[in-house]
Amino acid sequence: MSNTIQKKAFSLISLVLIIIAIWYLAALIMNGNQLINNLERRNQDWTYSQIMSQAYEIKRPMLPTPHQVALELKKSIIDKSVTSKRSLIYHAQITLNSTLLGFIFGSILGILIAIGIVHNKTLESSLMPWVIASQTIPILAIAPMIVVVLGAVNITGVLPKAIISMYLSFFPVTIAMVKGLRSSDKLHEELMMTYSASAKDVFWKLRWYSAQPYLFASLKVAIAAALVGAIVAELPTGAQGGLGSRLLSGSYYGQTEQIWAALMVAAALGSFLVWLVGLAESALLRRRGGLDHA
Incomplete structure (x- = not known):
């Protein structure tokens, strides 16, 4: 070992x-x-x-060198108070709030759509093409429209960015859950039918159990996509906080060290979030009596 x-x-x-x-x-x-x-x-x-x-x-x-980026990280993280608007921790927290909210919304939406598709053939033929087509529209084109429309009805702050994160994160969950809910053993389904099991029993005791590995695999992709969505949502909106705003201001003033430092923090945040999902997956596998394959 x-x-x-x-x-x-x-x-x-x-x-x-x-x-x-x-x-x-x-x-x-x-x-x-x-x-x-x-x-x-x-x-x-x-x-x-x-x-x-x-x-x-x-x-x-x-192209700033690694030591220049490291100095910028030190200046923006260690040397600044976490409440300072020049602190990357402050901006990372703002982006994290939008990411987690969008991830939760996207995961719930993806699971609900997948359940509907699996249990209703009409819904599958009518809804699945739109789910796939939704991902062909560039997020940079959608983000400003969502912010402007919601701003017109006085909805600002975290929610518009969370909706954009949800838009990116629901798709992998939907596709994986459709596959997972249909992955249950047909013999097991027939066995439950012989015991007069209801559709609810089949779902919770068989389909949902079989879909869990697919769910967690998709959640790792979804939470990374949600982070990307939150950052992208902060770019065209003139947001006063968030890693996207640091990228935007660094690009505007030609501060490449600031851009790279923000990118490093975003990468570290994304890795941490994926690790947390993997940790939850490992805990579930142990509870189910499976081996930790992570």
Whole structure:
């Protein structure tokens, strides 16, 4: 077991080091070209040693280096109070609220649609094409419309962003639950019918039980999609808080370190949320008497 853990740790550390090395190389090339263009525009001479020494310290770089992003994270997380509007923790909390609310709405909606599709053939033929077609519309086109329409009826704040998160998160839950609810063993269904089991009994004691692994697999995708939806909802709306607003302000003022720091926090938040869903899945498997496959 210890050898396996050591191998996994070595592989992870090696991958991280390779990514950092590629990152530094890309920053040298991109920021170096930025410096060369600036110097040539001013008709100033330059040398390769000069470019290499300045490429990693340039202000407003085209691609910030890992240590520049780390310094920005320190400044935005450790050095700032969590109540400060310059703190990434403050903005992450705002995005998290929209994400969780949208995830809950999307999961409930997806499960209800799947139940209806599985138990009603007419609903399947009429509703499923619209469920699939809904995901072909770019979220960037829908987000401003939802915010404007809800704002016209004085619905602002978390709810519009949660609805956009719900729009992205309900689809994987719907598709997976349709598959899961239909995955129950036909012999088991026939056996329950011989005992005069009601449709309610078949659903709760057989179909729902069979669908749970599919549900949790889809929830991992759904919660990540909900986070993306919350961030996207903050981009075109001029939101005063949230990771999306930090991305927008960083892009507006050319603060690439701020953009990358916000992206890192968003990635960490997404990984944490997926891990929580996996933790719930493992707890359910243990309760069902299954093995933890995570």
